Amino acid sequence: MSERIMITNAIIENNELMLSTDSKANIADLTATGQMLVDSDQLSFIYIVEKDEGYQYISIPYETWNVIHEGLGSGMEANLAAGGHKLKLQGFSEEMEYLISNIKGNSNYGEEMVAKVEQVFAAPSA
Known part of the structure; x- marks a missing residue:
């Protein structure tokens, strides 16, 4: 089974969407796939x-998702942040929109997934 890194916080910082985790994940050796x-x-x-x-x-x-919606609406790039490292999540916006x-x-x-997505992403972003 593949390891799962759980995002615990999403913020907008320096015109970037930053997704962070509380885990001790070492992201320095990860490569974004755009998938x-x-x-x-x-x-x-x-x-x-x-x-x-x-x-x-x-x-x-x-x-x-609310912060992600705001970042997507502003055309921000998404990054994963953990352990002092940052990884640009290539294709994040395009994949999310799709x-x-x-x-x-x-x-x-x-039903629940559809309802939550429609609730958050149907509204205009801030």
Whole structure:
């Protein structure tokens, strides 16, 4: 099973969207893939990163979506921050916009996921 890095905080800082974690994750050796998935059961978006010969998953929970929505609306780049390192999440905005458009009104993602995405991302960003 691939390791999961849980995002615990999302902030806008210096015109960048910063996603951070409380874990001791070493992100210095991670490579952004520009690919994302949806975890409807956990109400999370998942950004995939490469590490050595495998993958790790960055789990982006519902609690951070309002700040992400604001960052996306302002055209900000997204970064992962942990342990004094920063990793630019290539393709984050494009992937998020694609997933959001697919989830809205699509019951295949589950009622709760659809409702939460529509609640947060249907409103105009600040």
